[in-house]
Amino acid sequence: MAEKALQCDRCAIRNGAVCSALNDGELEELNKIARRRTVPAGQVIMSDSEPAEFFANIVSGVVKLTKTLSDGRQQIVGLQFPPDFLGRAYRSSYPFFAEAANEVMLCCFPRESFERLLNISPELEHRLFENTLDELDSAREWMLLLGRKSAEEKVASFVHMIARRSASIGCSQAAQPRFAQFDLPLTRADIADFLGLTIETVSRQITRLKTRGLIEIHSNREIVVPDMQALAAIADQGAPETN
Amino acid sequence: MAEKALQCDRCAIRNGAVCSALNDGELEELNKIARRRTVPAGQVIMSDSEPAEFFANIVSGVVKLTKTLSDGRQQIVGLQFPPDFLGRAYRSSYPFFAEAANEVMLCCFPRESFERLLNISPELEHRLFENTLDELDSAREWMLLLGRKSAEEKVASFVHMIARRSASIGCSQAAQPRFAQFDLPLTRADIADFLGLTIETVSRQITRLKTRGLIEIHSNREIVVPDMQALAAIADQGAPETN
DNA sequence: CGCGGTGTTGAAGGCATTCAATTGTTGTGG
DNA sequence: CCACAACAATTGAATGCCTTCAACACCGCG
Numbered sequence: 001m002a003e004k005a006l007q008c009d010r011c012a013i014r015n016g017a018v019c020s021a022l023n024d025g026e027l028e029e030l031n032k033i034a035r036r037r038t039v040p041a042g043q044v045i046m047s048d049s050e051p052a053e054f055f056a057n058i059v060s061g062v063v064k065l066t067k068t069l070s071d072g073r074q075q076i077v078g079l080q081f082p083p084d085f086l087g088r089a090y091r092s093s094y095p096f097f098a099e100a101a102n103e104v105m106l107c108c109f110p111r112e113s114f115e116r117l118l119n120i121s122p123e124l125e126h127r128l129f130e131n132t133l134d135e136l137d138s139a140r141e142w143m144l145l146l147g148r149k150s151a152e153e154k155v156a157s158f159v160h161m162i163a164r165r166s167a168s169i170g171c172s173q174a175a176q177p178r179f180a181q182f183d184l185p186l187t188r189a190d191i192a193d194f195l196g197l198t199i200e201t202v203s204r205q206i207t208r209l210k211t212r213g214l215i216e217i218h219s220n221r222e223i224v225v226p227d228m229q230a231l232a233a234i235a236d237q238g239a240p241e242t243n
Numbered sequence: 244m245a246e247k248a249l250q251c252d253r254c255a256i257r258n259g260a261v262c263s264a265l266n267d268g269e270l271e272e273l274n275k276i277a278r279r280r281t282v283p284a285g286q287v288i289m290s291d292s293e294p295a296e297f298f299a300n301i302v303s304g305v306v307k308l309t310k311t312l313s314d315g316r317q318q319i320v321g322l323q324f325p326p327d328f329l330g331r332a333y334r335s336s337y338p339f340f341a342e343a344a345n346e347v348m349l350c351c352f353p354r355e356s357f358e359r360l361l362n363i364s365p366e367l368e369h370r371l372f373e374n375t376l377d378e379l380d381s382a383r384e385w386m387l388l389l390g391r392k393s394a395e396e397k398v399a400s401f402v403h404m405i406a407r408r409s410a411s412i413g414c415s416q417a418a419q420p421r422f423a424q425f426d427l428p429l430t431r432a433d434i435a436d437f438l439g440l441t442i443e444t445v446s447r448q449i450t451r452l453k454t455r456g457l458i459e460i461h462s463n464r465e466i467v468v469p470d471m472q473a474l475a476a477i478a479d480q481g482a483p484e485t486n
Numbered sequence: 487c488g489c490g491g492t493g494t495t496g497a498a499g500g501c502a503t504t505c506a507a508t509t510g511t512t513g514t515g516g
Numbered sequence: 517c518c519a520c521a522a523c524a525a526t527t528g529a530a531t532g533c534c535t536t537c538a539a540c541a542c543c544g545c546g
Contacts, residue, residue: 068388070479075390077383088376094379094409122365129372132379133331137338139382141322144310146389147318150536162430190495198535203494220493220542236313394502431525444502446526463511463525487546494541503533509526516519 021127029049055087061104062185076194155205157235256326264370298330303429304347318321368418398448400478
């Protein structure tokens with residue numbers, strides 16, 4: 001929960017984050033109110049019950065958005081990576097939980113100050129709008145997965161998505177690399193909650209992908225995908241012949 | 244596909260639609276470019292492949308947004324009712340299909356003209372932003388349903404949602420009426436595609452709800468819910484004791 | 487070394503699907 | 517008005533995928 005002020009111009013997510021919609025003066029304004037904060041894995045960042053008192057950029061780590069039924073069944077309804085934005089403009093309440101999937105570094109802005117900035121900068125609002133449209137697109141993509149894909153396709157889709165997003169965060173390689181190596185930011189339980197499956201089914205399907213040579217596993221979290229296209233073929237359509 | 248000009252001030256959805264964000268001058272502008280159009284059930288309104296040349300308000304009827312896997316499995320990723328807005332600002336392509344679920348009446352605006360209006364009216368953009376946030380919320384609500392609810396809970400949730408939305412369209416009753424009567428705007432096949440189930444399962448669960456006295460069915464489409472709260476209890480949490 | 491958290495593996499069972507047949511509904515032309 | 521076709525919905529029986537329950541393996545850590 002350490003907090004400290006920071007210089008925006010040396011920020012790791014300077015280019016991708018919503019701040020890039022601001023001009024120099026506005027950015028300086030933002031710089032004044034911004035505070036970095038580290039959140040340990042598992043901790044709730046924003047919740048259903050209490051109004052969110054701040055907005056934030058994700059600097060590092062992964063944040064999961066979860067919803068829960070009254071008997072405890074849980075579903076992850078969104079995953080956010082750097083440099084994603086956290087919090088909802090114009091809405092005081094949050095219809096789900098935002099929780100750190102692993103250790104997360106945030107760049108936080110007090111609600112009031114940020115909204116003041118939002119009022120004077122149409123570009124900033126526009127940027128948030130674009131963000132929301134992207135979130136809506138991926139939510140719908142995920143609805144297709146949840147409603148219509150088999151367990152195997154779900155897990156393959158998940159690994160494929162993480163591989164793509166991890167690549168875009170780390171050293172920017174070619175647009176469509178054939179090979180990928182990365183760490184899973186989620187536990188098996190989280191993956192299950194994301195895919196609408198059980199832990200056991202996720203584990204079995206990961207083993208199956210490994211057996212088939214589609215992925216290699218080094219330390220449970222560390223994954224290598226030797227052929228992204230082969231993985232995508234399983235993820236996006238009916239399971240091809242296994243021969 | 245009949246088209247005709249129209250007076251906004253006598254429009255059925257005048258109050259709820261995005262147009263209500265406009266001032267008199269802007270509304271007059273919109274009035275000039277608006278054209279009504281009737282779309283028969285089943286017809287595609289906007290598609291993945293071709294860029295959408297217009298935006299539209301839904302005046303009456305229901306529009307389904309669908310996504311399809313390469314082997315034909317389909318998922319409905321959104322349902323839009325009057326006075327919802329159709330089309331995406333700032334995006335030329337549409338990552339899914341918009342299709343008329345039943346006969347739909349649209350109020351269409353040519354893309355270019357509407358975007359010009361969007362540029363001069365921050366209120367309009369803001370309104371679209373709010374809309375998008377609402378869509379995102381319901382998409383996430385639906386992810387919870389798709390990933391974690393049983394067939395019975397899914398169908399109950401669906402009927403409950405339609406009941407609520409139908410009530411808010413027709414004669415505005417009390418905020419939370421105990422009783423509801425309405426027509427299902429979707430076929431069983433559409434309901435199945437919406438819930439991530441098969442037609443047969445949907446049919447069986449509807450029969451089960453009827454047997455249990457939670458709904459009454461008159462003409463396959465016409466539904467009566469005698470006790471909305473009882474239905475909500477099944478929809479939103481683990482199935483209660485059946486006694 | 488033992489313990490808790492995390493992940494894997496096995497066997498049995500259940501819920502939704504699949505396949506198949508029948509019934510009900512709608513619209514059209516004789 | 518009725519026959520008929522085409523579509524929509526229901527119902528039944530069997531299969532299968534994923535879950536559930538249970539036991540065990542792995543790993544970091546005090």
